[in-house]
Amino acid sequence: MTSTRGLEGVVATQSAISSIIDDTLTYVGYDIDDLANNASFEEVVYLLWHQRLPKQDELDQLKQQLAEHMAVPDEVLAHFKTYDIKSVHPMTALRTAVSMLGLFDEAAEDMSDEANYLKAIKLQAKLPTLVTAFARVRKGEEPVQPRHDLTYAANFLYMLSGKEPEAIEVEAFDKALVLHADHELNASTFTARVCVATLSDMYSGVVAALGALKGPLHGGANEQVMKMLSEIGSVENVESYIQTKLDNKEKIMGFGHRVYRKGDPRAKHLREMSQKLTTLRGESKWYEMSVKIDELVTGQKNLPPNVDFYSASVYHSLNIDHDLFTPIFAVSRVSGWTAHILEQYADNRLIRPRAEYTGPGMQTYVPINER
Numbered sequence: 416m417t418s419t420r421g422l423e424g425v426v427a428t429q430s431a432i433s434s435i436i437d438d439t440l441t442y443v444g445y446d447i448d449d450l451a452n453n454a455s456f457e458e459v460v461y462l463l464w465h466q467r468l469p470k471q472d473e474l475d476q477l478k479q480q481l482a483e484h485m486a487v488p489d490e491v492l493a494h495f496k497t498y499d500i501k502s503v504h505p506m507t508a509l510r511t512a513v514s515m516l517g518l519f520d521e522a523a524e525d526m527s528d529e530a531n532y533l534k535a536i537k538l539q540a541k542l543p544t545l546v547t548a549f550a551r552v553r554k555g556e557e558p559v560q561p562r563h564d565l566t567y568a569a570n571f572l573y574m575l576s577g578k579e580p581e582a583i584e585v586e587a588f589d590k591a592l593v594l595h596a597d598h599e600l601n602a603s604t605f606t607a608r609v610c611v612a613t614l615s616d617m618y619s620g621v622v623a624a625l626g627a628l629k630g631p632l633h634g635g636a637n638e639q640v641m642k643m644l645s646e647i648g649s650v651e652n653v654e655s656y657i658q659t660k661l662d663n664k665e666k667i668m669g670f671g672h673r674v675y676r677k678g679d680p681r682a683k684h685l686r687e688m689s690q691k692l693t694t695l696r697g698e699s700k701w702y703e704m705s706v707k708i709d710e711l712v713t714g715q716k717n718l719p720p721n722v723d724f725y726s727a728s729v730y731h732s733l734n735i736d737h738d739l740f741t742p743i744f745a746v747s748r749v750s751g752w753t754a755h756i757l758e759q760y761a762d763n764r765l766i767r768p769r770a771e772y773t774g775p776g777m778q779t780y781v782p783i784n785e786r
């Protein structure tokens with residue numbers, strides 16, 4: 416029995432949700448470029464859950480269901496005040512809060528198709544409320560109640576700032592949500608599927624996925640990208656900073672990918688948005704620094720940027736706290752996680768691979784006083 420480090424190239428399941436073939440990403444057969452340019456996030460959520468685009472009445476119904484379930488139990492909001500919120504990473508708080516949602520859902524253990532679909536709606540609806548409430552409570556502000564007349568993207572920005580966002584901000588944020596919604600068998604989605612393949616409940620699957628997304632090799636990279644940009648500070652400093660990192664064989668956050676070789680098709684959309692939004696804010700240096708880093712890392716290491724690289728300057732330009740970047744990834748990706756969880760339930764088999772043993776050969780137990 417031989418193992419493959421990091422399961423590289425291992426095909427672990429079948430899925431009809433998204434595919435990456437020859438560096439082209441599709442959701443249910445629709446090219447990501449097509450969706451990024453034309454679809455709303457709500458349409459994409461429907462697409463992932465139903466494997467087809469919604470008709471108008473179906474989309475309206477989904478929007479209504481999301482609006483209906485945006486509120487979170489007071490106890491969950493109150494728990495943000497039970498610890499030193501300023502010292503907690505928002506992903507840790509979100510993971511815990513989502514676990515708490517399971518406590519307050521009477522149907523948490525109901526494994527019927529209807530109950531599971533409703534749980535997907537509830538999770539999708541409540542994550543923005545949790546993330547924005549956390550962000551406000553830690554600043555000593557009250558959470559802002561969701562508005563039922565706004566789109567999913569607009570509502571997030573509204574609940575975060577308490578102000579109705581500008582059209583250009585909503586457009587950019589909606590596109591970012593579309594681009595992050597699903598990605599085949601990435602680490603967090605695989606984690607979710609492994610968890611629920613034991614027939615555990617959907618909240619457990621999403622909590623597990625949140626834990627996996629948090630790490631800097633996965634969703635946590637976007638926050639690290641902004642940290643790097645802030646450390647570099649100016650276009651003039653880029654070259655020496657990056658060269659030092661590369662010489663020291665340190666990883667540059669936001670570059671490289673396990674699957675893409677020529678490049679991540681989502682990055683160009685985020686790059687375009689980064690240029691537009693940083694210019695609008697009069698802070699084009701973040702875009703210019705990013706482009707310079709891109710040229711250096713892609714040029715020298717042949718490692719193109721991934722989805723996390725330009726999203727950092729996009730979110731920064733939307734006035735979003737840097738440690739909320741990964742929770743925002745989760746707000747989008749929960750659509751993919753829940754789609755995969757539903758797909759796993761629909762044709763379940765326990766996921767239990769093997770390990771190649773590398774420990775010592777057979778040994779005989781030695782009593783403690785003889786060791």
Ligand SMILES: CC(=O)SCCNC(=O)CCNC(=O)[C@H](O)C(C)(C)COP(=O)(O)OP(=O)(O)OC[C@H]1O[C@@H](n2cnc3c(N)ncnc32)[C@H](O)[C@@H]1OP(=O)(O)O
Nearest residue numbers: 631632633634636665666667668669670671672673721723
């Ligand atoms: C949404 C997402 O999850 S997208 C990914 C977000 N993560 C990041 O941006 C973190 C930075 N990138 C990385 O760490 C990696 O490229 C990953 C985790 C994305 C993919 O990892 P793997 O497929 O396991 O590649 P691995 O880490 O083995 O790298 C292969 C080689 O490329 C190098 N490399 C990979 N990524 C980078 C990088 N960002 N900067 C510098 N060198 C890199 C490695 O050092 C390694 O070099 P070596 O063969 O000389 O030792």
Ligand SMILES: O=C([O-])CC(=O)C(=O)O
Nearest residue numbers: 597598600601602673722
């Ligand atoms: O697919 C991966 O390994 C990581 C990724 O880009 C994503 O989850 O969007």
